[in-house]
Amino acid sequence: xxxxxxxxxxxxxAGLGAIAGAGAAVxxxxxxxxxxxxxxxxxxxxxxxxxxxxxxxxxxxxxxLALLAYLQSESIQATFFQCGMNVERHPEIARAIxxxxxxxxxxxxxxxxxLFKSISFMAWEFERTQAAIEAATGIVPRYFRAPYxxxxxxxxxxxxxxNLMGVMWTVIGQDWRLPAQxxxxxxxxxxxPGGIICLHDGRGVRPDPEIAPMLExxxxxxxxxxxxxxxxxxxxxxxxxx
Ligand SMILES: [Zn+2]
Numbered sequence: 001x002x003x004x005x006x007x008x009x010x011x012x013x014a015g016l017g018a019i020a021g022a023g024a025a026v027x028x029x030x031x032x033x034x035x036x037x038x039x040x041x042x043x044x045x046x047x048x049x050x051x052x053x054x055x056x057x058x059x060x061x062x063x064x065l066a067l068l069a070y071l072q073s074e075s076i077q078a079t080f081f082q083c084g085m086n087v088e089r090h091p092e093i094a095r096a097i098x099x100x101x102x103x104x105x106x107x108x109x110x111x112x113x114x115l116f117k118s119i120s121f122m123a124w125e126f127e128r129t130q131a132a133i134e135a136a137t138g139i140v141p142r143y144f145r146a147p148y149x150x151x152x153x154x155x156x157x158x159x160x161x162x163n164l165m166g167v168m169w170t171v172i173g174q175d176w177r178l179p180a181q182x183x184x185x186x187x188x189x190x191x192x193p194g195g196i197i198c199l200h201d202g203r204g205v206r207p208d209p210e211i212a213p214m215l216e217x218x219x220x221x222x223x224x225x226x227x228x229x230x231x232x233x234x235x236x237x238x239x240x241x242x
Contacts, residue, residue, distance in 0.1 A: 031151075037151070039156030039158075040159060040165055041151070041165070042166070042239060044170045045196070049193055050231065051231050052197060052230050052231075053233055053238040054079070054199065055080070055105075055197065055235060056078060057107055058081075058082075058111065061202045061206075061207075063201055063208075063209055064201045065093065067211070070215065074226075076222065077101050077102055078102050078234065079235040081106065081143075083107050087133055088132050095136050104139050104141055106141040107145050108125040111147045111205050115152055118154070119155075119157050123161055126161070126164060141164065142165060144159070146166065168196070169197065170192060171186075171187055171195060172198040173214070173217070175214040178213065179213055180212075180217045184218075184221050187221050191228075193230075
């Protein structure tokens, strides 16, 4: 058994604390919404402007069509971070979203976690998705969102190769796990000027995702925010107006 003198014990405890602190810092660097540790990234627009960007990840899927119709009925332009695999599966849905004037961003090809991945792997995920989106819609994305929000060493180089700015969020709606009422409440409690709200019109690269709770929540979120004087725009417009 090793017995530590009081001084040694306190140094040891301080060391452990430092390691734990560094761990938290690294975790924040990987997944923190305002982190730029690994590559250029934004997470909000101008807090002085009453604008919000709605963003939808993990599409396109057949479920995206109901979302598209709702956004059109509310005259809202949003941003869709799409997975290349889903775009190849449903190019006509990606095309319909683009044709309605929405912005399309890159959400990787297969929706992997980028932890411990190589630059070449990340670059391939970006490249194939840029190609899939361009082939389906004619749009070359300028923004990407990392699956699960995880960035990793070298992602900055992969971003530079495709001229992609990272986009995180001010609010992520927990819409993959909460019922509609709670999604709406969660988002409305956290919405703020210049905010970027992250919701989902898919589930990774699953073929038939269920997004009904998100759609039901959106029907509460949008009128409530409009009543509070918010206007909706794409991420591109939100950042240009910043
Ligand atoms: Zn995702």
